[in-house]
Amino acid sequence: MKNYKQNADFLYLGKALLAWYGIYGRDLPFRKTKDPYKIWICEIIFQQTRIQQGLDHYNKFIERFPDVASLAAAETDEVLLYWKGLGYYSRALNLQKAAVQIMTEFGGVFPDNYNDILSLRGVGPYTAAAVSSICFGMHIPAVDGNFYRVLSRVFADDTDISHSSSFAYFSELALRLMPPGEAGTFNEAVMDLGSEICRPRNPLCDQCPLQKDCRAFQLGRTAEFPVKTKKTAVKExxxxxxxxxxxxxxxxxxxxxxxxxxxxxxxxxxxxxxxxxxxxxxxxxxxxxxxxxxxxxxxxxxxxxxxxxxxxxxxxxxxxxxxxxxxxxxxxxxxxxxxxxxxxxx
DNA sequence: AAACCGGGGAT
DNA sequence: ATCCCAGGTTT
Known part of the structure; x- marks a missing residue:
């Protein structure tokens, strides 16, 4: 951890985010429930997928497969049919494997803690953190692309997000902002801020609740964060x-x-x-x-x-x-x- | 650590 | 044309 953050209390930043979220947070279908099944489905669908693109798929998927049992019992072909057009099709295959896994290993009851959720097929550290915080109140930051961007800008932190170790680094940093008992809402708040205000390009800093605390804004260097050295290789x-x-x-x-x-x-x-x-x-x-x-x-x-x-x-x-x-x-x-x-x- | 896995929207 | 999106798995 970089020296300038040592022994610092950034809890007020998290509280400011929660206050902003209470007013400006997006009204999305999966925000109305804490059903871990539905939150899990939405987290998988929206991996590397914009909300606008996956919203219709989410609604139809939940309508057809309303719970773990219905998904576990479904034909793989039908699951793929509902995934059509979303891309990254292994997500759909893993989704059904995990549903079967929940039926056999967890007696059909969705696991209620980070480690058990992480053991599900297709569920990584981000998704396990998101579900366990939103549905079960576990105090874990769900660090995704939005977190990288928001946190690196607020602290003008040049930690390279291409490096695999940066996940743990930003997770620890996020913990310093996260108000006790509000992990789920805090995670959703960062996602909304990153999506609507702290955007990759042309961020709306004038509408940002963290503007006066944002180092990158103060330095006029928001475009320089997050630092990402790895370039995506384009394969023909x-x-x-x-x-x-x-x-x-x-x-x-x-x-x-x-x-x-x-x-x-x-x-x-x-x-x-x-x-x-x-x-x-x-x-x-x-x-x-x-x-x-x-x-x-x-x-x-x-x-x-x-x-x-x-x-x-x-x-x-x-x-x-x-x-x-x-x-x-x-x-x-x-x-x-x-x-x-x-x-x-x- | 790096490669691989889709489709779409924004710039 | 390039970037990036509520990332995870495989090698």
Missing amino acids: LKLTYYFVRFGNEILIRRRAEDHIWKKLYEFPDEVPVNLLPVVMETNTVYHKLSHRNLSIDFVDVFPEKRTEFEALAQAGSYQIVTLEQSLLHSFPKPLENYIAAQVARP
Whole structure:
């Protein structure tokens, strides 16, 4: 811990945050409950995901899977279907594993302490801290990206958040601000401040309850915090698919588990040789994402190849589904968009 | 410690 | 085009 923070009492900062939160805190659906199941679901959904993006998924997920038992009993495919479009699909797979874990290891009762919650699949230090503080009042800071930003700015602290040890560092720092008995509310308050006021770029310092105490603001250096030296490496990924269509039916299959989009569905990545010759549309749909290039060629199978088409499903390499049925499977977003475009096509 | 895992919005 | 979001798991 840096010298300037030694023996300091920063409790008044936490209290100022709570006062601000009482007035300006966001009104979100999961703020109305302390059901650990619901808080857990929302913490997982909003990992690396903006509130706006995941809100609809949260509401529909809770409606379909209202408790641990219903999630544990569900088919994995249906859980993935409700996760469609959120990304980081292992979160959904882990979610269900953890639900089963709660049924078998905890007798169907959601664990009520940090260590037991941490033992759940897909639950790390942040999520365990969030659930145990919000639902069970445990005095633990839930240190996420918002904490890094808010705390590093308030103290003009140049500790590099790229380093793994910075989690413990900022956790200890957060403890100095956290009012006793208010851990859950305090954690939510920091998240809201980080999201709405102490934003990554163009922070609204004039509306910040901590402005007069903020070292970075006083120095005019808010843009310099948090310090993050590690740069996110952009890896290029090229994917080629064929949209093999026979009338209103297409070929799909489940992806393997060893790469992105694990257990989701996809199209063939080659034209099955048995179906040749085929009519292939010359203009390739080229989908550009941030670090991915995806091309999809449209393939129209000749009517006399019906037997060969069905043989692909008999052999187990592919499933044959109608365009409408395909939308009931969990596809990666770009493939889902492509199907939707084909359904809409005249 | 570093790589890997998505999709989307803001700038 | 780049950054980053209520991070966790694997190597």
